[in-house]
Amino acid sequence: MTSLDAVVIGSGPNGLAAAVTLARAGLRVQVLEAEDSIGGGSRTLDLGPSGFRHDLCSAVHPMALASPFFREFELARRVEFIVPDISFAHGLSPTTAALSYRDLARTADGLGPDGRAWAGLFAPLVENIDAVIDLGLNQLLRIPTHPVVAVRYGLRVAEQGSLLWNLRFRTAAARALLTGVNAHTLGRMPSLPTAGAGLLLAALGHAVGWPIPRGGSQSIADAMVDDLLRHGGDVVTGVRVQSLADLPETRATLFDTSARAMDAIVGERFPAGYRRALGRFRYGNGAAKVDFALSGPVPWRNPELRCSPTIHLGGDRATLARSEWEVSRGRIPASPYLLVSQPSLVDDTRAPHGAHSLWTYTHVPQGCEQDMGQVVEDLLESYAPGFKDLVVARNSIPASRLSHHDANYIGGDFGAGAVTLTQLVKRPVVSPRPWRTPVPGIYLCSSSSVPGPGVHGMSGWHAARLALAERFGLEPPALALHATETVTRPGKRDIRERA
Numbered sequence: 001m002t003s004l005d006a007v008v009i010g011s012g013p014n015g016l017a018a019a020v021t022l023a024r025a026g027l028r029v030q031v032l033e034a035e036d037s038i039g040g041g042s043r044t045l046d047l048g049p050s051g052f053r054h055d056l057c058s059a060v061h062p063m064a065l066a067s068p069f070f071r072e073f074e075l076a077r078r079v080e081f082i083v084p085d086i087s088f089a090h091g092l093s094p095t096t097a098a099l100s101y102r103d104l105a106r107t108a109d110g111l112g113p114d115g116r117a118w119a120g121l122f123a124p125l126v127e128n129i130d131a132v133i134d135l136g137l138n139q140l141l142r143i144p145t146h147p148v149v150a151v152r153y154g155l156r157v158a159e160q161g162s163l164l165w166n167l168r169f170r171t172a173a174a175r176a177l178l179t180g181v182n183a184h185t186l187g188r189m190p191s192l193p194t195a196g197a198g199l200l201l202a203a204l205g206h207a208v209g210w211p212i213p214r215g216g217s218q219s220i221a222d223a224m225v226d227d228l229l230r231h232g233g234d235v236v237t238g239v240r241v242q243s244l245a246d247l248p249e250t251r252a253t254l255f256d257t258s259a260r261a262m263d264a265i266v267g268e269r270f271p272a273g274y275r276r277a278l279g280r281f282r283y284g285n286g287a288a289k290v291d292f293a294l295s296g297p298v299p300w301r302n303p304e305l306r307c308s309p310t311i312h313l314g315g316d317r318a319t320l321a322r323s324e325w326e327v328s329r330g331r332i333p334a335s336p337y338l339l340v341s342q343p344s345l346v347d348d349t350r351a352p353h354g355a356h357s358l359w360t361y362t363h364v365p366q367g368c369e370q371d372m373g374q375v376v377e378d379l380l381e382s383y384a385p386g387f388k389d390l391v392v393a394r395n396s397i398p399a400s401r402l403s404h405h406d407a408n409y410i411g412g413d414f415g416a417g418a419v420t421l422t423q424l425v426k427r428p429v430v431s432p433r434p435w436r437t438p439v440p441g442i443y444l445c446s447s448s449s450v451p452g453p454g455v456h457g458m459s460g461w462h463a464a465r466l467a468l469a470e471r472f473g474l475e476p477p478a479l480a481l482h483a484t485e486t487v488t489r490p491g492k493r494d495i496r497e498r499a
């Protein structure tokens with residue numbers, strides 16, 4: 001490649017979404033990635049022993065099916081998504097669980113006295129899911145395209161994000177089932193950001209399901225790299241960009257880095273006011289990741305958990321709220337919230353025959369150095385006696401070390417910026433176009449910008465479309481697969497390593 005039009009720093013889902021969009025518009029694009037492998041938070045690695053494949057970060061992908069970018073890109077034609085009957089389960093105790101099925105009516109049936117209340121909460125969102133997605137995955141600072149749905153969604157967020165949250169449900173099961181999803185967004189509960197994201201995710205569970213990609217989250221990144229390479233793009237791994245001097249001359253540079261890293265790289269070319277705003281952008285509490293290679297399936301005491309690929313543990317609503325409050329106070333919770341994915345229940349590429357891989361993470365304070373491996377193992381043993389005997393290997397990444405695998409996750413903050421009410425509006429600055437920076441041609445395209453964390457590619461798509469219009473006078477390109485195109489997984493030979 002002799003001359004370039006655009007450089008993307010970072011090959012996470014947002015960086016790749018940006019690169020694909022630019023390349024599809026006919027530009028010459030290069031992606032520079034610090035790590036040795038592509039995909040950022042969408043990577044699946046051999047963490048050992050041989051034959052086990054673990055998702056390093058993301059594992060479960062309702063947003064990949066729902067995202068307007070991925071729909072345009074026809075991701076579901078490029079990656080095999082396995083959509084389980086059970087979207088997610090909540091283990092209230094070792095013997096009691098609540099289940100959210102893909103099917104809303106079946107979920108309501110299972111919730112007994114709270115069935116009607118659950119259906120009443122979700123039916124209007126599921127029926128208008130495209131409008132809800134538009135609200136959740138686009139810029140907040142605008143007049144909503146569907147005001148009636150916006151009001152319905154807003155009222156529900158206000159209810160579940162405030163002290164009114166206990167009015168709707170009578171049973172511990174329904175309360176915990178929803179709170180387990182709200183807790184995906186790290187923060188005190190009840191709160192508007194946790195409820196907003198939780199209601200979107202739970203509604204997606206009924207509208208599109210909570211799919212597991214065959215081959216792991218890596219398949220999503222690979223599908224984008226495949227498309228990028230076909231359209232003349234290029235990816236180089238092992239390049240950690242530290243200054244603008246490391247970059248070739250181009251008309252557009254897109255940062256799939258944290259806001260803080262972009263500030264350090266661009267430095268004084270940014271005006272002082274913008275640098276102050278980036279300096280005020282706050283990083284949130286963290287995730288401590290623990291993966292297991294198992295010689296057999298998890299022997300859950302509750303048989304319903306044996307067939308649920310995604311499980312939340314952490315007790316009832318009050319216990320979950322207490323645990324997240326403790327994290328917000330800088331403490332490791334006495335009774336931690338645990339997210340569990342059992343991908344090998346539905347995907348035979350993740351473990352040798354008869355064996356299983358198990359993905360978990362738990363919430364801890366920002367930068368927490370504690371290895372949570374033993375705590376997580378003990379918790380799983382209490383829900384599944386005999387679990388410990390199945391452990392062939394355990395791989396634990398404390399929050400303080402998550403950034404050693406992906407520099408965006410400062411102190412374990414998997415949002416690359418806390419998801420608070422303020423920082424949903426100011427991400428990282430208050431602007432109808434928060435992806436644009438004051439330096440012409442420099443854009444922020446990571447989850448440090450709108451709409452925030454998740455494998456949806458939306459920040460990258462927004463930033464790339466802005467760059468196309470502002471720097472090249474080009475319209476957004478079509479992203480769909482051509483009728484005759486087939487997807488091939490990029491091999492080692494396709495990705496260049498730093499010379």
Ligand SMILES: Cc1cc2nc3c(=O)[nH]c(=O)nc-3n(C[C@H](O)[C@H](O)[C@H](O)COP(=O)(O)OP(=O)(O)OC[C@H]3O[C@@H](n4cnc5c(N)ncnc54)[C@H](O)[C@@H]3O)c2cc1C
Nearest residue numbers: 010012013014034040041057058059060241414447454455
């Ligand atoms: C433990 C965990 C579990 C998660 N689970 C889910 C889930 O189940 N579902 C879901 O939707 N989301 C999940 N997420 C969130 C999701 O992974 C992220 O929100 C998403 O990957 C963000 O995409 P991104 O492109 O903005 O950044 P990233 O995916 O973080 O990619 C950023 C890339 O930039 C590179 N980079 C950074 N700095 C530099 C530099 N200076 N030079 C060159 N390269 C650089 C990094 O190495 C990385 O490859 C999870 C995250 C974590 C950590």
